[in-house]
Amino acid sequence: MTSNTPENPYGQPAPQAPYAQPAPYGQQPAPYGQQPYGAPAEDPGxxxxxxxxxxxxxxxxxxxxxxxxxxxKSTAAGFKNTPANVGVILGWIFTILGLIVAVIYIIAIVALLNNPGLVSN
Structure with a gap:
């Protein structure tokens, strides 16, 4: 930023503080007191x-x-976790199917134990 003031009659850019790092090529330096943008936040879940x-x-x-x-965890951090959503849906489906298969096996075993004539020797 240039300005024509009595202290700076030729409009030279104001010198930066000696501790400031030059900005990488193509990026604007961060204003004083602010941190430059970092990597995007990572989903914890x-x-x-x-x-x-x-x-x-x-x-x-x-x-x-x-x-x-x-x-x-993802919802609390403000992220949408698609693998977790699919895992919840498939988890419910497979758990219910597993319970149905277990009930069918138990019914079949009880039926075979109560009717020994069903099993041919």
Whole structure:
């Protein structure tokens, strides 16, 4: 910024403070008292959401729990965690399907134990 004042009659740029670092090429220096922009914030539940999604395929109840925790962490930080959302949905679906299959197996075992004639030797 140049100015024609009695102290600066030729409009020379004002000298910067001796401790100021020059701005990298193509960037404007940060105003004094402010920090320059850094890297964007990282989602705290991102990795946990991916782990929860993968875990849904192996052990659905644990995947559901981990995905819910990841979703809550991301929501609290203001992020949308798509792997955690998918993990919650798949966790519920696989848990319900697992319970249905378990009930069918139990019914089949009880039916076979009560009717030994159903099993042919």
């Amino acid at each position: 991102k990795t946990l959401g991916i782990v929860g999604l993968v875990l849904c395929f192996v052990f659905s109840l644990a995947g559901l729990i981990v995905s819910i925790i990841a979703k809550k």
